[in-house]
Amino acid sequence: MLEYKFDTQLLIEGHNLSEDAINEYITNNIEGDCLLAVGDDELIKIHFHTNTPWNVLEYCASLGEIYDIVVENMERQANGLQG
Incomplete structure (x- = not known):
């Protein structure tokens, strides 16, 4: 089991x-x-x-506009399922 899912x-x-x-x-x-957390003063990739x-x-949205959001379940991926 993964510590962080x-x-x-x-x-x-x-x-x-x-950054x-x-x-x-x-x-x-x-x-x-x-x-x-990499980028410049106008665009940061997390x-x-x-x-x-x-x-x-929630934190990142407080800093500016957030987009290209991806949240993947790595536990499912480790079990051969779609994350």
Whole structure:
């Protein structure tokens, strides 16, 4: 069984976005692993494994417009099912 079930990916479009600030907030406030927060001050790509993807979406939506949202169930994928 996986420790963190959901692979959560999305884009944030906004102004004055900070990779470092986003990385720090998610690391300190949302349990998970494999965090990537990369981009520039107008567009950030997020990739994060967590059991609470809704918390990631809520936080990211507070920063700007979110889109290209993908939440995949890695436990189902590990069992050969569609995630």
